[in-house]
């Protein structure tokens with residue numbers, strides 16, 4: 001872990017969690033309800049600016065066992081929103097033969113929501129060992145890639161999935177804009193890419209601000225994929241708005 005990351009994580013972990021400096025250092029905290037501040041802080045440990053990918057993986061591994069309780073339904077609704085979007089686009093009798101890749105799968109919340117709706121061919125891509133170990137327990141995933149997306153090559157074959165979904169995998173230090181190229185590469189022509197993320201990240205995450213959406217639009221203009229929908233939704237996480245991007249690969 002880098003010295004900077006270590007000091008940031010120590011301050012976020014420390015007993016004096018509400019110290020003025022730490023509180024105001026957390027971007028987006030102003031609108032969070034008092035009862036959600038501890039959960040926001042736990043989440044922020046993984047989204048703190050300046051962390052390296054290995055630091056983020058360590059933070060997720062530390063958090064893995066309590067992740068689901070911290071980001072419980074109501075406080076975090078992204079997985080259910082994504083599953084609803086996918087289910088709305090795949091007829092019920094086809095769901096068992098649709099290959100889905102859950103990118104940045106975490107503890108498997110998205111896969112579990114998809115399984116509830118009749119999807120049975122679900123793979124996962126998740127780089128954190130601690131999170132990935134919990135995917136085994138869900139019983140809903142077949143193949144599991146322990147890899148990053150967008151940080152160099154990955155081993156997911158070309159044109160493999162009918163649906164590729166990312167929920168909460170975009171944020172500070174997480175999947176970079178360059179990851180979009182791989183999303184398109186691994187999705188079958190005609191397949192869907194669904195990305196659900198926090199809306200405000202488009203404004204204050206430097207790697208995405210004026211970059212993520214313009215790049216998505218550029219690829220639409222180039223004919224790599226077609227924009228199917230872009231919608232802002234309430235109460236994605238911590239009562240904040242989310243954004244759902246849906247593209248069809250051409």
Ligand SMILES: C[S@@+](CC[C@H](N)C(=O)[O-])C[C@H]1O[C@@H](n2cnc3c(N)ncnc32)[C@H](O)[C@@H]1O
Nearest residue numbers: 104105106109128131148149167168169174175
């Ligand atoms: C907030 S969690 C979301 C997990 C799950 N999708 C959910 O909705 O509960 C973000 C996940 O992104 C993963 N992640 C971070 N950077 C990544 C990258 N470059 N490629 C793939 N996954 C990444 C983390 O390991 C973590 O499990």
